[in-house]
Amino acid sequence: MLNFKGMRFPIDVILVCLRWYAGYPLRYRHLEEMMEERGMSLDHSSINRWAIRFLPLIEKMAWKHKRPVGCSWHMDETYIKVKGVWKYLYRAVDNQGKTVDFLLAAKRDMAAAKRFFDKAIGANGDPDKIAMNKSGANKAAIDAINAGRDVPIVVRQVKYLNNIVEQDYRAIERVTKPMLNFKSVRSAGTVLAGIELMHMIRKGQFEIDDADAMSFAEQFFTLTGPVRPV
Structure with missing residues (x-):
């Protein structure tokens, strides 16, 4: 409570x-x-x-x-301005457009991507496959996760496959856009x-x-x- x-x-x-x-x-x-x-x-x-x-x-x-999500995810990262500096919002949705998870990170790199995937998998279970953009950092994060698995997560780096997560972000952007600049990553x-x-x-x-x-x-x-x- x-x-x-x-x-x-x-x-x-x-x-x-x-x-x-x-x-x-x-x-x-x-x-x-x-x-x-x-x-x-x-x-x-x-x-x-x-x-x-x-x-x-x-x-x-x-x-x-929260209801369980599907096993096919679409992941992307976008920008959120914090105190005049761009930060990175990692998000994923399933094939039905249901939100899998999200994470705001100060940097856009392999470590941030892996934190996001660890968080999403920890809360939702293992996906069968993940569609993502051509980011080498995101692929490296999944490669690191797959290194310890008997059955690897399939990665598909095809841009048009991520239209679903890009469209879904518009609902978030609609609310954040009128807000004045955030003062900290925490806020x-x-x-x-x-x-x-x-x-x-x-x-x-x-x-x-x-x-x-x-x-x-x-x-x-x-x-x-x-x-x-x-």
Whole structure:
């Protein structure tokens, strides 16, 4: 359970702000204005602190209910600007477009790619094959993983095969684009965890009772606990 002890504002107010921020192309100041219209005076910096504190915890809780993904993955890396410097968001989806995993890294190299693959495989099991771009670093990371396996993961480095993951990233970019420059890799990573969570909810990736009868908001609140939206 999330620990909201010591918070000035009700739990439902905090979670509504986090859901809106992670789910829609909004800035913290937009949420400050929106909550003021609802009669709640809060500072945008408070919402920022809530995002840093709670979004990664919520994503971790939700991950326990994540449906299994397929065994054919499509992996790519893209760019996220942090304090004026480009960092690298590694992502993978399966053949159905379901999110496998993601990782924000400071560098684009073999070590970062291997951290991503280790994380994705640890959480989702072994894939049969992975489609990726022509990056030598990504291929070297899989080669290192395959070196210790009896049955290697098949790698396909054909650009058009990765259209599915490139298209999927647009939903993430739509939310991150209006956000002002992230101030640290940590803050960027925590916010991205929330954005990826909301994206997975929209794709129906969580085992939730009666999910088909629920809105995305209701699914989010079900994953975070017995809290209703304001």
